[in-house]
Amino acid sequence: MPLLENEAFIVFWNQMTMRIWPATLETLYMVFASSLFGNLLGVPLGVLVVVTRRDHIMPNAVINSIASTVVNIGRSIPFIILMVAIIPFTRWIAGTSIGTTAAIVPLTVGAIPYVARLVESALLEVDRGVIEAALSMGATPWQVIYKVLLPESLPALVLAVTITTVSLVSYSAMAGTVGGGGLGNLAIVYGYQRFQGDIMLYTVVILVILVQLFQSVGSWIARRLDHRHTS
Amino acid sequence: MIDVPVQPILSLRDVHKTYGKGPNQVQALKGVSLDVMPGEIFGIIGLSGAGKSTLIRCINLLERPEQGTVLIDGIDVTGFSGRRLRSVRRSIGMIFQHFNLLANRTAAGNISFPMEIVGKPKKERARRVAELLEFVGLSHKADRYPAELSGGEKQRVGIARALATEPRILLCDEATSALDPETTVSILNLLRSINRSLGLTIVMVTHQMHVVRSTCHRVAVLDQGHVVEVGPVDEVFANPQATMTRRLLKEATAIATA
Numbered sequence: 430m431p432l433l434e435n436e437a438f439i440v441f442w443n444q445m446t447m448r449i450w451p452a453t454l455e456t457l458y459m460v461f462a463s464s465l466f467g468n469l470l471g472v473p474l475g476v477l478v479v480v481t482r483r484d485h486i487m488p489n490a491v492i493n494s495i496a497s498t499v500v501n502i503g504r505s506i507p508f509i510i511l512m513v514a515i516i517p518f519t520r521w522i523a524g525t526s527i528g529t530t531a532a533i534v535p536l537t538v539g540a541i542p543y544v545a546r547l548v549e550s551a552l553l554e555v556d557r558g559v560i561e562a563a564l565s566m567g568a569t570p571w572q573v574i575y576k577v578l579l580p581e582s583l584p585a586l587v588l589a590v591t592i593t594t595v596s597l598v599s600y601s602a603m604a605g606t607v608g609g610g611g612l613g614n615l616a617i618v619y620g621y622q623r624f625q626g627d628i629m630l631y632t633v634v635i636l637v638i639l640v641q642l643f644q645s646v647g648s649w650i651a652r653r654l655d656h657r658h659t660s
Numbered sequence: 661m662i663d664v665p666v667q668p669i670l671s672l673r674d675v676h677k678t679y680g681k682g683p684n685q686v687q688a689l690k691g692v693s694l695d696v697m698p699g700e701i702f703g704i705i706g707l708s709g710a711g712k713s714t715l716i717r718c719i720n721l722l723e724r725p726e727q728g729t730v731l732i733d734g735i736d737v738t739g740f741s742g743r744r745l746r747s748v749r750r751s752i753g754m755i756f757q758h759f760n761l762l763a764n765r766t767a768a769g770n771i772s773f774p775m776e777i778v779g780k781p782k783k784e785r786a787r788r789v790a791e792l793l794e795f796v797g798l799s800h801k802a803d804r805y806p807a808e809l810s811g812g813e814k815q816r817v818g819i820a821r822a823l824a825t826e827p828r829i830l831l832c833d834e835a836t837s838a839l840d841p842e843t844t845v846s847i848l849n850l851l852r853s854i855n856r857s858l859g860l861t862i863v864m865v866t867h868q869m870h871v872v873r874s875t876c877h878r879v880a881v882l883d884q885g886h887v888v889e890v891g892p893v894d895e896v897f898a899n900p901q902a903t904m905t906r907r908l909l910k911e912a913t914a915i916a917t918a
Contacts, residue, residue, distance in 0.1 A: 562760035567746035
């Protein structure tokens with residue numbers, strides 16, 4: 430019997446094209462959009478937390494404690510609660526609180542403090558002596574940020590973006606359960622509520638592949654950018 | 661002959677610096693005064709913890725003295741901040757014990773860095789980088805990253821970087837302390853030749869007596885935040901006055917004969 434007339438294959442094929450593939454695209458859309466916005470807002474917040482420290486280039490106790498507190502509060506709220514808690518905000522930004530686009534709002538909000546914390550630890554790894562050398566040359570604080578802190582920690586920043594993106598894959602699955610669409614939604618609605626074990630399995634396999642892919646690409650780029658050790 | 665009074669290029673007047681607060685307070689500098697003349701190599705020697713590094717950092721105000729004044733060319737820069745402070749710093753080069761090169765920039769990129777800071781056009785930067793690499797003998801390593809360079813090569817890059825913006829004073833903070841004896845000699849030779857050919861004033865902090873003896877014109881001995889002796893190297897070594905100077909000389913001899 431030819432493959433294309435095999436009933437099991439037709440079922441599989443239909444599930445792939447009609448359910449899994451669209452859901453994967455939705456997940457990718459949520460993850461990339463929220464990773465983009467999360468990093469755009471989270472990196473500056475992380476830089477702010479570092480440079481305003483008492484022993485750093487723009488010491489400012491007030492801004493530092495505000496920024497640190499924002500990061501800590503954000504990090505301590507479980508994502509599933511954050512998602513529900515900011516529904517009015519989501520509605521204000523996206524016009525609705527249901528759907529893939531709306532899910533980008535809580536995912537971004539959840540990613541910002543996460544990114545900021547990762548950026549903070551990356552920037553604190555930059556050798557103090559190098560910062561001092563730049564200051565001794567008459568660099569402005571702004572020049573220290575974009576010519577020393579960011580380029581010197583670039584490999585660590587790429588890893589931070591990678592870790593954030595990977596985490597967002599799992600957060601996006603959570604967002605799926607409350608009407609966010611994507612693979613998480615698919616796994617719950619078909620795999621769990623309708624007992625379609627095969628859908629559940631495919632979903633998990635795709636999520637694992639996505640995470641592997643993001644992590645490998647991120648690690649590879651980070652290694653290429655790192656000149657701190659002889660290769 | 662007319663005796664032309666020469667103004668010190670750099671003066672410290674009664675500089676005090678304290679770290680910490682309360683019982684943990686450490687007085688690093690307790691009223692240091694010094695004059696450095698244009699074109700000389702001035703050494704500052706002392707045991708570790710004597711305040712040497714603090715002192716050299718006060719010169720370009722990486723550390724801000726809480727009392728006393730720093731004069732560059734007779735101008736009191738102690739209170740400078742922002743743009744004026746940066747312009748003073750740009751006229752003072754600095755090299756470090758651990759080189760402090762940017763790990764993710766090549767040798768050429770590191771030398772280019774201070775010129776980017778001051779906004780030199782790209783063409784001019786490239787020309788000057790090539791010139792400086794040639795000067796420190798590293799033209800063949802232009803595209804190497806610091807991790808691929810030896811200690812001596814890293815310090816040569818550090819020196820080229822410090823010279824990039826044509827400073828009037830070069831500060832050396834234990835610049836040879838992390839190098840082996842042979843490399844130390846070659847770096848000191850380079851510093852001497854820079855001093856001679858460019859007339860650059862050099863202030864160097866070190867705990868190594870032989871560095872002062874071979875390289876400096878004058879020396880100040882620092883002991884627990886005080887300058888206990890200052891004078892031409894020959895005189896100080898031949899006829900040490902302060903106890904600390906005698907101790908440092910004795911230790912240097914002990915090490916040399918060991």
